[in-house]
Amino acid sequence: MALETLADAFYHELCDIYHAEKQLTKALPKMAKHATNPQLAEAFEMHLAETQEQVLRVEAAFADTGKAPKAKKCEAMAGLLEEATSVLEEDAEPGVLDALLICAAQKVEHYEIATYGTLCTWAQQLGYSEAKSLLDSIMAEEEAADAKITKLSRVINKQAKVRA
Amino acid sequence: MALETLADAFYHELCDIYHAEKQLTKALPKMAKHATNPQLAEAFEMHLAETQEQVLRVEAAFADTGKAPKAKKCEAMAGLLEEATSVLEEDAEPGVLDALLICAAQKVEHYEIATYGTLCTWAQQLGYSEAKSLLDSIMAEEEAADAKITKLSRVINKQAKVRA
Numbered sequence: 001m002a003l004e005t006l007a008d009a010f011y012h013e014l015c016d017i018y019h020a021e022k023q024l025t026k027a028l029p030k031m032a033k034h035a036t037n038p039q040l041a042e043a044f045e046m047h048l049a050e051t052q053e054q055v056l057r058v059e060a061a062f063a064d065t066g067k068a069p070k071a072k073k074c075e076a077m078a079g080l081l082e083e084a085t086s087v088l089e090e091d092a093e094p095g096v097l098d099a100l101l102i103c104a105a106q107k108v109e110h111y112e113i114a115t116y117g118t119l120c121t122w123a124q125q126l127g128y129s130e131a132k133s134l135l136d137s138i139m140a141e142e143e144a145a146d147a148k149i150t151k152l153s154r155v156i157n158k159q160a161k162v163r164a
Numbered sequence: 165m166a167l168e169t170l171a172d173a174f175y176h177e178l179c180d181i182y183h184a185e186k187q188l189t190k191a192l193p194k195m196a197k198h199a200t201n202p203q204l205a206e207a208f209e210m211h212l213a214e215t216q217e218q219v220l221r222v223e224a225a226f227a228d229t230g231k232a233p234k235a236k237k238c239e240a241m242a243g244l245l246e247e248a249t250s251v252l253e254e255d256a257e258p259g260v261l262d263a264l265l266i267c268a269a270q271k272v273e274h275y276e277i278a279t280y281g282t283l284c285t286w287a288q289q290l291g292y293s294e295a296k297s298l299l300d301s302i303m304a305e306e307e308a309a310d311a312k313i314t315k316l317s318r319v320i321n322k323q324a325k326v327r328a
Contacts, residue, residue, distance in 0.1 A: 003257065006260060006326050086239075093167065093169065114271040118266075158289075163169050
């Protein structure tokens with residue numbers, strides 16, 4: 001049986017978020033490059049540095065499972081990032097592009113928050129104390145990143161032309 | 165210019181969530197059918213009825229834009245649901261399957277919460293009062309659905325065998 005225990009489910013989801021974070025490190029430079037608001041570009045660059053470091057922490061969280069780190073293609077993150085980067089190909093007014101990039105980034109953050117929320121709960125139940133501590137720290141960063149970008153959106157949305 | 169104003173961005177995102185909700189009405193019956201915990205199956209069935217009704221409210225929210233409702237393929241929801249339904253094909257122990265279904269459902273709810281959050285903010289800014297009211301009501305339901313399933317997960321996670 002492939003998924004016989006909660007430990008198997010934990011490993012399954014950890015492989016998923018490991019791939020998701022790796023994918024995100026490839027998309028964030030594009031998002032930073034195309035963001036027109038300098039604060040937004042800086043926020044994406046900072047989150048890239050944070051994400052690169054999170055990949056290492058997710059990798060370290062595998063230790064408690066006794067299995068090797070494995071990246072399993074995360075279809076959800078692939079879809080989220082396809083949406084985020086497809087916006088860059090549209091012929092968009094700068095303020096509107098920034099508003100749409102923020103929307104895409106918030107969806108990504110929410111995906112991560114949902115996943116880490118589950119992983120933290122399961123790690124606790126499994127007695128994976130090292131993984132729990134690592135994943136808790138990432139969860140806190142994702143929540144902070146979401147709050148930061150939401151705050152920034154209040155300024156940026158106002159810069160977008162409301163109607164033609 | 166395809167995305168010249170915030171009104172264009174709003175329409176773009178509304179077309180996305182319209183498709184996403186429609187996709188969800190196709191996946192929830194499968195999730196309900198395979199859930200082994202009767203309370204979880206019931207929660208999915210109730211959320212199906214809610215989602216079918218939300219599709220109509222999203223459709224009605226288009227009125228303020230002055231444009232016809234259009235479903236634009238939502239790649240993110242496609243990825244989220246591919247993940248949710250791929251779990252059903254795995255050889256999983258019933259309690260573990262339920263835990264993974266809850267995890268998938270929470271990711272879906274978070275996707276919707278992020279999207280409706282942005283849409284409500286933009287509707288307010290655009291003076292789309294009817295759309296704002298409709299989307300606010302859906303947002304409240306999504307948050308309630310997420311809270312309900314999180315509560316249920318506390319019972320269901322305990323039913324999953326922790327380790328082999």
